[in-house]
Amino acid sequence: LSLDIILEDSGLENVREDTYTVPLGWGGEVGELAMKDVQLTLRQLRPHLALAAGTTEAEVDALIAEYQAECTARGAYLVLFTAYGLAQ
Numbered sequence: 001l002s003l004d005i006i007l008e009d010s011g012l013e014n015v016r017e018d019t020y021t022v023p024l025g026w027g028g029e030v031g032e033l034a035m036k037d038v039q040l041t042l043r044q045l046r047p048h049l050a051l052a053a054g055t056t057e058a059e060v061d062a063l064i065a066e067y068q069a070e071c072t073a074r075g076a077y078l079v080l081f082t083a084y085g086l087a088q
Contacts, residue, residue, distance in 0.1 A: 003083035012085030020080045025072035034078050035068060042067075 004017040023031030024038065042049070042064050050057045070076070 003081060004085075007083055007085045011088055013088060015083060015085035017081070017083040020082070021077045022080060024076040024078045025068055026075060035071065038078070039064060039068060 002017065004015045007015045022034045025031055025035035043061075046057050046060045046064075050060045053060070
């Protein structure tokens with residue numbers, strides 16, 4: 001099931017769906033902001049991630065730093081899916 005179908009089934013008209021690729025940690029200001037957003041999200045989830053993984057929050061912080069370095073080194077992208085439509 002895709003976002004456009006869900007919106008159409010909900011009664012929206014002229015539904016449009018777009019996909020964007022955003023550099024993650026590289027590629028200028030947009031890439032840096034995208035990485036910062038992901039990092040902040042992961043840090044907010046840190047207690048839950050540590051509990052689920054059976055590790056410490058310090059280890060989760062280390063993994064987040066490793067994740068950032070790897071995304072930047074490998075030129076990773078964040079793929080965003082958007083969909084919107086008009087209400088009847």
